[in-house]
Amino acid sequence: MSNSVSALNGENVKGFVQVSELGLQGMITLRANLSTPKVKKAIKDVTGVLVPKMRQILHDGDNSIGWMSPDELLILCPHSGAEAMVTALNDALGKTHALVINVSDARAMFAVKGADARDAMAKLAPTDFGMGFQPGEIRRSRLAQVAGAFWMVDQETFNVVCFRSVARYMFDVLAVSAEKGGEVGYF
Amino acid sequence: MSTRLPNAGRLIDASKQIEFSFNGKRLKGYEGDTLASALLANDQMLVGRSFKYHRPRGIVASGAEEPNALMNMGEGGQFEPNQRATTTELFDGLAAKSQNHWPSLDFDVGAINTHLARFLPAGFYYKMFIHPRPFWKHVYEPIIRKSAGLGRAPKDRDQDRYEHFYTFVDVLVVGGGVAGLQAALAAGQSGANVLLIEQTADWGGRAQVDGGEVDGKPVADWIASTLKALDDLPNVTRRDRLMGAGVYDHGYALGYERVNDHTPSNAGPRHRLWRIRAKQIVTATGAIERPLSFAGNDIPGVMLASAVRDYAVNFGVSVGDRTVVVTNNDDAYLTAIAMKNAGLDVPAILDARASANGDLVQQAIDMGIRLEFGRAIAAVKGGKRVTGVKVCAQIGEGAVLSEIDCEVVAMSGGWSPVVHLWSHCGGKLNWDVEQQMFRPDATRPPTSHDGEAMVTVAGIANGYLDLNNVLQDADQAGKNAAKAAGSKPKTAKAPTASEATISPMEPVWLMPQGAPIKKRMKAWLDFQNDVKVSDVQLAAQEGYESVEHTKRYTTLGMATDQGKLSNINGLAVLSKALNADIPQVGTTTFRPPYTPISMGAIAGEARGKVFQPLRRTPIHDWNMANGADPEPVGQWHRPFAYVEQGETVHEAVNREVLNTRQNLGLLDASTLGKIIVKGPDAGKFLDMMYTNMMSSLKPGKCRYGLVCTENGFLMDDGVVARIDDDTYLCHTTTGGADRIHAHMEEWLQTEWWDWKVYTANVTEQFAQIAVVGPNARKVLEKLGGMDVSKEALPFMTWADGIIGGFDCRAYRISFSGELSYEIAVPASQGQAFWDALIEAGQEFGVMPYGTETLHILRAEKGFIMIGDESDGTVIPQDLNLQWAISKKKEDFLGKRAQLRSHMADPDRWKLVGLETLDGSVLPDGAYVVADGTNANGQRNMIGRVTSTYYSATLDRGIAMGLVLHGPDRMGEVLDIPKTDGTIIKTRIVDPVIYDKDGEKQNV
């Protein structure tokens, strides 16, 4: 519907890196036995993206799939297409034991963009943001006091996903980390 | 007088003058000064008063070990007490005030205590103020609290910001002296990812002052070239003003970075707490010089020998024209030599040893410095500063042989390696008899997750006092650490320094060794806490054999400096008094942090608006803009009531209750948990999770269910909707969403992992709005799009559809006893849907209502609330919920526990309604009392109030409670006392007091 709004309606702030809420983003949680050919095929057929391996995130066009746990994927797609994709996945999976559910509105997504994006992220998550962390990897962890998942879009950009109810907290805490004068110059 | 020397020190920029103030006095210093060096340059020798006797105290040290020069720093939102002047870098506008004196530093009333010192020995407070008992609380403690303490507590909110920083490295090297640099280089050259941290802004450590040659060049050149080599290695990072504060389990270390202490006007955080995970940690933390214990060793002007030369070399500050050096080792000769080189006078070196012939001794002789062996200080002359010393023989009892006029006494009792970080996580120490110091025992290191050593100590901290050994040891430490972290060290040899001849030091724990009590009472061990040799001896005499007990009895080594100067001397005195060896007495426990770190750094970013996460529903902003009185529920802020202008909260609640009963109320129920449970075994699984049968629920229908713990206690409740054959949606309480989801996953993952069930927490996918009241159907029909009639959507069913253009799922469930729908729409449309309901509802008298109205409506219906009627000790049977407990099921979580004898006890308190005879509202949590008392002499209790409200519907108080044999005692009148002792007469009634037959919700 046209009256849909994301948690922070695209708010953004510029510190030594830019923090932006990315607006409406389609997201689907898929739980299934990811090693079976039928599941792999269904996912590839519907999304165009292969099933990622452990801690991998794969992209193809508008769609991405992130590995969340051994039996759970996060599928990213355009917000308006999420419901249809859930139906298509359910159809493709047929009687296979699986759970496919639209969680687009249960989440918020952010970009942390700038040359020192790694520094800003390393203030919040107990994760190694050294050069070992590269685009293609998705990590679930804790950002300050809330759970989140993040991955790199390119060498200067992280995307961060969290629950919608804590979107304001996540934005504020990222903004505090990105405040000018707080450059660490470490990574 | 202490003054600035004409030749500038190596750290200061004499072309850049800085203004600062001390006790309101405007003073000048230079860029590169510490507050301590700038104070000394301004002849401010007196910097504070001691803790107990209020004796005048001057600067003793030049680094983190300083016990005396603690300042109240800054003002207002930047005020902070107990800041060490020696580690405070001077900046323009710095404002410092001395502590622990009244009315002024120069004239202090408390100094009377020094004349009473004879009557204030160790343990004085413990002994004196214990009788009479009541005096402690009302007389002694308030007075002692007023006169005790160092700095003032800040009054204003801290205006600075702070942050954390997580980093993962192969090798963390703590300390930027020669050892740290070489260890970092050796580790870095092996390819390991290295972080090298130094607590000051100056690299090279003591070698910058004490000199020496490395590979035939001055050590300063080697430091410069090594820093460059480190900077050229991409895998090495070095950071200054970053102190290694603590070492913890599994290679976790804390670093305390003082980002803007020296530039307070800069943007950015003041401190940054580095949370470091290192595979290996090398501590190259150097050593701290020990004072000597002689009468008057606390008079301003008596300083550590190393500090005296630090001020001269680093800051171009002369502490006084004439310096007497008193020592038991060669190292202090460096001070005599440095003073001479600076053009200052050294009247004598008093060496307690019978003889010495090391290189430095020879150099002093060659420079013509007067040297007296076997000598000690009998007493220091002077009050607020040193005017001279009386000299005696070390082996005697203090008969004065001569007097020497001087302004400075530079003392050295030897060096103690800084073993704090090694010891924090369990590294053990050995006593080195030859060097009279505790050294790390490499065979008993702190171990990590793999059971292997995780800390290596390098250089002076490892007990190697001469430059060449420092380099060799540090090189090896760096290579070993890199290897243990998985890198392959290069075979390159370490640089070498020329080996010096050093004459052995001699233990001197008291000067002179036979000093009588009058002298021992003036020989300070702990300058900060006013502990003297005589106090420790008294403690030993009174039976305090454990060093930990002695510490607490005498206060030796307590407070902000944690005994950096005093511990070894103190336990040496104790061991002598106990006639035991030093290693037998042992040390007190080294605990992090190494020096105090700010509370702000520990809190990090978590303050102000990001102090803690606040969860928001899609309608949160509207709620707050429309008078919501926020009530914290978990991390949510739900509206307690929507308060209109001119209304009290209580009036708002009453209005909401009546309006919902009579017209139409809207509740933002988005916070209620929604968990999807799907799979061929979903029904079987939910039959285990809930006390009642869920597998028999038909698709399209709803059923109220109870969740118990395996202990049998009620944990959560909610309405379960069966979506299709394989799929259920389980509603939970607001606080239960994450907990119940985790509970389900725990059982699925760890007990029934072969069951085919998947769960997903979709709480936040939906905005859920309860549309409640006689007009509920009308407003939905007005919005249109789906049949919400009694026939199409009967009570306890659900249906998908469209209302007012919104895709939704409508549940016919009621927690209020009214005609009620809970409508779930996607969260992104929650606000729009709410707006549509408010607009369409105008003609039906719509009003939003909050959690208090929700509570009252449910209490009028006798519905329980998790957290009110349940508290973790209540089982469903207590709440007369047997109807929701399946008798057919063989098993469910809690079933076995509910069969235990105590659970089946007929004397368990049971839920009833409570009606006050006078119509008043019972106090929440009040107890129902019976005659007689229990074994503890307390009034017998036979029940308690679990929920109590004013019901606007009935215009009187309503309540529920758990009462002994309650359901069998309908109509009985109970006594419920208030805290003021008065009794409220209360009748036991049916908990359901509104619409007992449920006709209103089922229309």
Add this chain to the structure above:
Amino acid sequence: MLILDCPYCGTSADETELSPGGEAHIKRYGPGSSDTDFEGYLFGRENPKGVHFERWRHANGCGKWFHAARCTMTLEVFGTYAAQTFEPPQEIKDKISAKRPGWSWRDFS
């Protein structure tokens, strides 16, 4: 501050990502069990100084429960393994035997 390797997502998880779940390998006793068995199941726990088996959940991570074999005294971690098992893998038991000869814990040794 422990670090434990999550066997499900392969990360070395900081303790602040984890939530503890008490003792591992506890057998459930339900309806029909004796009072003694049920009491042992609910309340009987080991409290060893040394080798111990525990449950942990990668709560701020992949969300999965796993088991850890750990020394409660030195905090040495002998290994982590999936929760879907009734006993520790032989490989971990061997590792413990090599480091702590003669160890035993409930029925394992």
